[in-house]
Amino acid sequence: MNQKPSNPFDSLSRRGFLKTSAAGMAAALAGQGVVFAGSAPRKFRVALIGCGGRGNGALGDCHEAAKVLGVELEVVATADWFKGKAEDTGQRYGVPASRCFGGAEGYKRVLEANPEVVLMATSPNFRPVHLMAAVQAGKHVFMEKPVAVDPPGGRKVIEAGRLAKQKGLAIVAGTQRRHQGSYLRIHHQVAQGAIGSIAGGAVWWCGGALWYQTRRPDESDADYMVRNWVSFTEMSGDHIVEQHVHNIDVANWYLGRTPSSALGFGGRARRRTGNQFDFFSIDFDYGDGCRIHSMCRQINGCDGDVREFFKGTEGETWGDGGLKTSKEISVPDFPNRGPYVQEHVDLLRSIMDEKPINEAENVATSTLTAIMGRISAYTGKLVRWRDIMEVEESPYYSLTLKPTAEDFETGEVVAPPDDVAAVPGSERRSRG
Numbered sequence: 075m076n077q078k079p080s081n082p083f084d085s086l087s088r089r090g091f092l093k094t095s096a097a098g099m100a101a102a103l104a105g106q107g108v109v110f111a112g113s114a115p116r117k118f119r120v121a122l123i124g125c126g127g128r129g130n131g132a133l134g135d136c137h138e139a140a141k142v143l144g145v146e147l148e149v150v151a152t153a154d155w156f157k158g159k160a161e162d163t164g165q166r167y168g169v170p171a172s173r174c175f176g177g178a179e180g181y182k183r184v185l186e187a188n189p190e191v192v193l194m195a196t197s198p199n200f201r202p203v204h205l206m207a208a209v210q211a212g213k214h215v216f217m218e219k220p221v222a223v224d225p226p227g228g229r230k231v232i233e234a235g236r237l238a239k240q241k242g243l244a245i246v247a248g249t250q251r252r253h254q255g256s257y258l259r260i261h262h263q264v265a266q267g268a269i270g271s272i273a274g275g276a277v278w279w280c281g282g283a284l285w286y287q288t289r290r291p292d293e294s295d296a297d298y299m300v301r302n303w304v305s306f307t308e309m310s311g312d313h314i315v316e317q318h319v320h321n322i323d324v325a326n327w328y329l330g331r332t333p334s335s336a337l338g339f340g341g342r343a344r345r346r347t348g349n350q351f352d353f354f355s356i357d358f359d360y361g362d363g364c365r366i367h368s369m370c371r372q373i374n375g376c377d378g379d380v381r382e383f384f385k386g387t388e389g390e391t392w393g394d395g396g397l398k399t400s401k402e403i404s405v406p407d408f409p410n411r412g413p414y415v416q417e418h419v420d421l422l423r424s425i426m427d428e429k430p431i432n433e434a435e436n437v438a439t440s441t442l443t444a445i446m447g448r449i450s451a452y453t454g455k456l457v458r459w460r461d462i463m464e465v466e467e468s469p470y471y472s473l474t475l476k477p478t479a480e481d482f483e484t485g486e487v488v489a490p491p492d493d494v495a496a497v498p499g500s501e502r503r504s505r506g
């Protein structure tokens with residue numbers, strides 16, 4: 075593997091370099107270890123929607139990225155369903171309480187607080203509505219994966235991504251692996267033909283059970299669903315979407331396309347709350363005879379695996395290493411920093427460089443791929459990509475999980491019953 079020597083100017087395009095303001099240029103060079111005395115660093119006004127574990131993590135990662143780039147960050151507003159959580163995060167970053175918002179419409183108030191970049195880390199059911207509003211308001215976005223729970227939601231994210239492109243806005247998604255050096259190096263070689271054409275493979279996310287919350291006697295359906303979102307398909311998309319999307323995204327990325335259909339199965343064995351499955355096994359047909367098996371499970375006490383494997387006509391590889399090839403392909407420098415921070419470095423740098431990254435379509439199509447697999451497992455039917463993307467008469471095209479994000483805003487939330495899951499091959503909750 076030939077590595078090119080590192081050049082501090084590599085990451086700055088000529089056009090972007092010439093257009094960057096003196097301060098921005100100094101900041102970018104500071105990120106490469108070059109510092110000019112006396113120049114004011116570029117400042118980003120940032121806001122966060124969804125102040126839970128990942129939201130707070132993303133804000134920290136964004137601060138780390140700012141340090142790498144030598145720029146400043148000001149957190150101008152926060153929003154969470156629970157106002158207290160927005161205030162806790164806000165307090166840590168010096169945000170006045172008047173700009174820490176609660177409730178279903180807090181995201182609208184955040185957009186009014188004039189941020190330049192908005193970080194989104196609520197449960198994924200809200201993402202399509204929040205993203206569209208942010209793009210319409212002219213904001214750059216970092217959004218956590220997955221980005222929808224049903225086909226109309228996924229298509230809305232694609233639409234928002236196209237609008238962002240027209241407006242020159244950046245959108246980076248938290249799919250991580252597309253910003254991770256080990257994956258970028260293997261992907262580069264696979265794209266250059268290191269293993270010939272990919273003929274088949276497998277992707278896994280098999281691990282233990284996630285956390286869950288039980289219902290409090292006095293709480294509303296909406297509060298319960300927000301607190302226990304990882305147990306309800308309507309909030310998370312189920313774990314094939316919520317967690318396994320990482321590996322499914324690698325398959326779509328390495329193959330450069332989405333599957334034409336999915337046929338799979340799954341079941342519920344151990345969960346106590348909500349309506350999700352515990353395991354899925356899906357056969358994704360990518361056309362040209364190429365099939366990728368996807369397997370995910372969240373059950374304690376079982377063997378686990380989180381990775382991706384591809385067999386090509388001229389070699390084979392794991393997603394992030396173990397490449398077997400007879401070809402010598404030179405590999406450019408890719409970052410070695412952890413992907414959580416690198417995502418924000420790439421986002422902020424792309425804004426400074428006036429070359430906005432736009433990952434909306436990638437993450438939306440990977441989310442939709444996982445949704446297609448889930449629908450097949452819930453119904454027991456073969457589901458085609460065109461059923462969710464093109465054929466308006468298909469019941470899957472318009473499949474909308476309720477309560478929707480809009481229902482949370484209008485206060486019309488009725489929680490589905492706990493422990494009633496889809497029954498494949500039957501009409502009972504098998505809609506997908």
Ligand SMILES: NC(=O)c1ccc[n+]([C@@H]2O[C@H](COP(=O)([O-])OP(=O)(O)OC[C@H]3O[C@@H](n4cnc5c(N)ncnc54)[C@H](O)[C@@H]3O)[C@@H](O)[C@H]2O)c1
Pocket residue numbers: 123124125126127128129153154155156159177178180181195196197198200218219220248249250300316482
């Ligand atoms: N990339 C990764 O490695 C990774 C890791 C963990 C989580 N995630 C993703 O990040 C997202 C959040 O996960 P988490 O673990 O932080 O969950 P969490 O429950 O810790 O946080 C979610 C927060 O969003 C808030 N919220 C819910 N609905 C809201 C709304 N309409 N408006 C404002 N706030 C709202 C909740 O009150 C909660 O504080 C999910 O999409 C998850 O899949 C990604």
